[in-house]
Amino acid sequence: MNLKYIMDSPGLWIASCFTVIAVAVQSVIFLKAALKEAKRIKIPKDKYVSGIRSAIITSIGPSLSPAIILISLITVIGAPTTWMRLSDVGAARTELSMVTLASGLLGVSPSSVGFGMKAFSYSVWGMALNDLGWLLVALFLTHRMSKGVKILYSKYDPKWIKLLMFGASIGLFAFLLSSQLVTNTGFKVDFLVAAFISGITMLIMLKLFKRHQRLKELSLGIAMLVGMLVTHAIY
Amino acid sequence: MFYLEEEIIMSKIDQETDFNGKLIKIGIISLCFAIIANFIPALYLWIAYGVIPSGKDILKIWGLAAGTFGISWIVQPIAYYSILGTSGTYIAWLSGSVADIRLPAVTMAQEVSGVESGTQRGDVMSTIGIASSVLVSITFITIFTFIGSEILYVLPKFVIDSFNKKGVILLSSISGR
Numbered sequence: 001m002n003l004k005y006i007m008d009s010p011g012l013w014i015a016s017c018f019t020v021i022a023v024a025v026q027s028v029i030f031l032k033a034a035l036k037e038a039k040r041i042k043i044p045k046d047k048y049v050s051g052i053r054s055a056i057i058t059s060i061g062p063s064l065s066p067a068i069i070l071i072s073l074i075t076v077i078g079a080p081t082t083w084m085r086l087s088d089v090g091a092a093r094t095e096l097s098m099v100t101l102a103s104g105l106l107g108v109s110p111s112s113v114g115f116g117m118k119a120f121s122y123s124v125w126g127m128a129l130n131d132l133g134w135l136l137v138a139l140f141l142t143h144r145m146s147k148g149v150k151i152l153y154s155k156y157d158p159k160w161i162k163l164l165m166f167g168a169s170i171g172l173f174a175f176l177l178s179s180q181l182v183t184n185t186g187f188k189v190d191f192l193v194a195a196f197i198s199g200i201t202m203l204i205m206l207k208l209f210k211r212h213q214r215l216k217e218l219s220l221g222i223a224m225l226v227g228m229l230v231t232h233a234i235y
Numbered sequence: 236m237f238y239l240e241e242e243i244i245m246s247k248i249d250q251e252t253d254f255n256g257k258l259i260k261i262g263i264i265s266l267c268f269a270i271i272a273n274f275i276p277a278l279y280l281w282i283a284y285g286v287i288p289s290g291k292d293i294l295k296i297w298g299l300a301a302g303t304f305g306i307s308w309i310v311q312p313i314a315y316y317s318i319l320g321t322s323g324t325y326i327a328w329l330s331g332s333v334a335d336i337r338l339p340a341v342t343m344a345q346e347v348s349g350v351e352s353g354t355q356r357g358d359v360m361s362t363i364g365i366a367s368s369v370l371v372s373i374t375f376i377t378i379f380t381f382i383g384s385e386i387l388y389v390l391p392k393f394v395i396d397s398f399n400k401k402g403v404i405l406l407s408s409i410s411g412r
Binding site for chain 1: 255257258259261262263265266267268269270271272273274275276277278279280281283284286287288292293295296297299300301303304305307308309311312313314315316317318321322324325326328329330331332333334335336338339340341342343344345346347348349350351352353354355356359360362363364365366367368369370371372373375376377379380381
């Protein structure tokens with residue numbers, strides 16, 4: 001039995017498509033419900049349409065970047081599994097390390113000669129069990145958090161709770177940024193430069209484009225490009 | 236103007252329950268379906284080819300996953316909740332790429348429509364932003380999977396290199412806001 005053939009077999013394509021369908025259908029249903037709600041609470045149409053446009057433009061750039069690791073994943077676990085696993089939770093690096101961990105139980109490493117049918121099955125289970133963690137936590141905690149926030153809003157001054165939520169958001173971004181800057185290998189100066197350049201570009205553009213809605217929608221995408229290219233030119 | 240409206244909306248908290256309740260229902264149903272779908276390929280390999288890890292090994296694999304990523308499973312959905320909102324959380328933790336794609340999409344959707352995160356308007360715009368961004372990423376991943384490595388030969392090497400700095404740039408741009 002040829003493993004490469006099984007990895008790309010029509011059966012596995014079909015077995016993998018359910019997750020991708022779930023992700024796509026879920027988004028469409030939520031989008032419809034949210035648009036309906038936006039109309040009900042009277043968010044002006046031009047506001048939410050420009051929100052959609054901006055979200056789409058902003059997500060194009062980062063959506064391109066998995067392309068490189070996608071290729072290496074395809075060579076290890078085949079196209080259908082890669083397609084499914086990159087469409088759902090778990091970054092490509094996470095999936096790859098699960099493949100390594102699971103097949104490591106059998107004493108083989110990915111893309112080695114020893115990586116056979118059994119190792120592939122272990123890997124598929126590994127990725128499924130890992131993604132299950134996030135799905136279960138989201139399943140059991142989300143409505144409880146929603147309830148919790150609602151209680152906070154009704155019990156305390158909504159203004160303060162709004163600030164509290166905003167503070168939590170800033171803290172999150174600060175954590176994400178600093179964990180990119182300081183890694184196990186030390187402080188990354190070029191990353192800091194990139195952060196500064198794109199951050200400042202973003203600030204300037206938001207000020208400049210204050211009255212130009214269409215340009216404002218592009219600002220995060222442009223800030224990313226400027227940060228990437230200028231930093232690359234310097235280093 | 237927006238602030239005033241926001242406060243009126245806040246006082247009508249009962250009306251929200253309906254919307255939130257409906258979205259929670261959709262979220263729970265879709266996640267249950269996704270959890271089943273998540274195991275279909277693994278079960279397919281078992282049914283079609285008779286290959287499956289032993290029960291003990293499945294537990295071992297789960298232990299490895301929990302040991303490596305268990306903290307992220309729990310901490311991440313809680314930490315990102317204030318930005319993603321209720322329905323956003325349901326979508327984002329199924330589709331993934333939360334820090335690098337969903338957060339920027341939410342931030343921009345809220346920014347250009349002039350709403351604040353953590354409020355009901357914020358939640359609605361966050362849902363709209365995340366759902367749109369998921370459709371974009373699914374499209375790209377599907378295209379990339381099918382055309383495979385072809386596209387990489389088209390891009391100049393320095394564009395590919397600069398992708399390595401993507402994470403940091405994204406985050407600082409958002410923080411800049």
